[in-house]
Amino acid sequence: MTDTAEADKEYGKMMARIFNSKIADFAISTSIALVQKTPAVWRRIPPLYADLVGDLPILQDFDAPQLIDRIPDEDPGVERWYVASPAMRRVVEVQVIPAKDPDIPAPMLYLLDGVSAPARSGWLREGQIQDFVASNHVTVVLPTQAPGSLYEDWLRDDPKVGRHKWDTFLSSELLQVMEDAAHGLNFNGRRVIGGLSMGASGAVRIAAKHNETFHGVIGLSGCYSTTSIMGRGMTLAIIRSVDADPDNVWGPGITPAALAADVAANPEGLRHMPIYLFAANGRITEHDINIHVGQPRHELPGAVLLEKASFKSTVELVRTMERMGMHHQVVHLQRGGVHAWAYYGEQLRKGWEAVYPAAVKR
Template identity: 25%
Template structure:
């Protein structure tokens, strides 16, 4: 079969998938362009979400401007396309931390993650936004953080639009760090099968106990200026347990799981002036001290999740580093360590 016909078959498969998902696309315009492999530029979902425009940055990178009906707002979504788009490829949804990719704390700014993943023949999908929100569905608009329905956006609105616009094969995995490590576990719990593999680096694995609640409040309230009562209600609200990955761990069964954490003891990436340090050298001792406390709590929650999954008989890969605080150098290494688990979901037949 010719290269042209192969690409056309991929495009038609994408259209068929889109129709099945209730997305309106026009088969007449579904022929993919050579690079970066955009299949369809006018895609609208039955829930009212749609891609407003696709901004081509270069031969491998596009930015989707996605209108979210749930949030009544447009969200930027950056996609690194596969090097070869002649066949439909799987997608890795890669989330930044608490800043939502809006600040300097991003995979692109601080690591070689995109260079590494750029060799894997996958789509790398990054949502830009959602700072301090835990990427969850908030029960009320917040005076500071606004309207947040990020779980609905990520698990319901976005994937079918990405699949239709870029002609993916509909197979997904997800990876995230810090705050969003909690979120991606909850995505997998809320929508079983959407993400075949989940990797979380220094993520909080439990949120409804007093320690977990304080870690969530530190993120949302102290650093983000929001109010967790607008997110999941008061601390005795059942929504805290409903959004606790450890409480709902049974629903992770069947998903390839990877967890990693340091232990809070400063290590090779915690030296002032080091390659992965974002702050000035004079500020490093204070930043490392804060990161040490955070990572200690993360380590504790990951051990608890490990015990819980063992009790349930759910296999998972846990990596406990013998040093390391809450910082980018470790997460770059962790992403590479997690690749076999991510690839298991992206490329293996279920």
């Protein structure tokens, strides 16, 4: 083992001693509560993913959603579709993995990325999606270039990130294009939406809002509240990570629109929705230390904070569902583990196994 790797392991052990302590959860919650009460502080959250936004496109007008182009992508078996979006007023790039047998009708899995949401989906980079499609007959749709968007329809265009109307695009426009028989995908009529981190939050919110459109949802390490201490803290961090203004999403503060987007507080739309939820409790394990060897030092504590927020938000959502008489959800709350791609390939497979059979029956 190299000296650098050994140093990384020692650093990981030190982080474990700090973040696995009994006082850590209290300190984290208190710090996040204080930060979000002080705009002068949270507006200085570093824009770690601002460089992924790129130049804002010139807005265009389209009469209807349409497929502009379709080419082979850099990954084997993957296509890149260019879809004109009237709501976004631009052409949106989507990576598509067609089902392995074109003669057999297949469901569609709309799979959303995390906060960086770059031009090449994280599910292809690190999410083991190729293993998933090798063993499941499904068309996978991977929207790209949505950093910090929350996959939401923003109230106002933002000078840094432009126009976000992802809810409309994902729940209506993209479906029209993907399911057009002229494009050759043999669709069986069943749609599941899922994602990790920011993508999980977006997927669950969209599924709850459009529960007649989607037949199941998979949420991995998501934050489903927009108004709780941890939920609002995570939401602010996501938006500021791309240097955008949180007031442009639902308005300033906790507005009626922000409350309406809080699925953890009002999960009624999920009452008849097959759903799988996963989150770990943010406790650093030896596995977490090993997978962070060679990574920038800030990533491990960041992964702890994100997963602790996800865990708390997932518990909030499940408890609210149970209070409202919902007990159909399949939930895996894992003891040990941080916010890391290493967990999500397996959890996607488990989510699909839990959700899709029930989705077929809807």
